[in-house]
Amino acid sequence: MDYGPVWMRRDYWESLCHRWAAGPWQEKSRAAKCNRAAHPEKKVHTSGSVSYATHSQKLLERAPTFHELFDRTHKRKGTDDYVSKSARTIAETYDRMMADRYAEGTPQPDLDLEAWVNAAGGTRKG
Template identity: 60%
Template sequence: MFTRLEDLPRARAVWESTAQTNFKKSTWEAWDKAAKITESLCHRWAIGPWQERSQAAKRNRAAHLEKNVHTSGSVFYATHSQKLETYDRMMADRYAKGTPQPNLDL
């Protein structure tokens, strides 16, 4: 259809229009698919074994506040700082007598 050099501006306009339409369609389809999957997962997580596991994890987190286990989320700054101070003291005690410290890969 577009075989001459003077057809180039029209060909570009048709290409950009088609690409824009296809992009909008692809974006909408991806959004629709994601919404359906999200709805399906929310329904699945709201019932049965998932809720039982969730409740058990909540009870465990509440019973062991001092521990930072995988299900408890991020480590609090105070906890991290305390562990770091303990590590620093242990390393100072271990290598205080002039023994060389191991080379660490930073």
């Protein structure tokens, strides 16, 4: 608590520290830690918190397709290896579904949301 960020008022920092040390916050933190440890292959991204616009500029200086963006954020840098078995399965399942839905030579949408939701596990979160 003694070494807060220089840009934040001390009373705000202390208030946050007290909130983070309280029961409800600690319970949520413990639950999240257990979930991350139990499922290390889930929700692994290689890019950190980077916006879609930034990715599109870095990737190809054009808007990337959804699949290009997924690969960029779910493959290890400098390799063609996905960060997890789950990421590989989702990408392969989505590719198969797109091939089944759209005949070769017909235009495909950048993202078929229904196919993506099914490939990613069937729950749409927003």
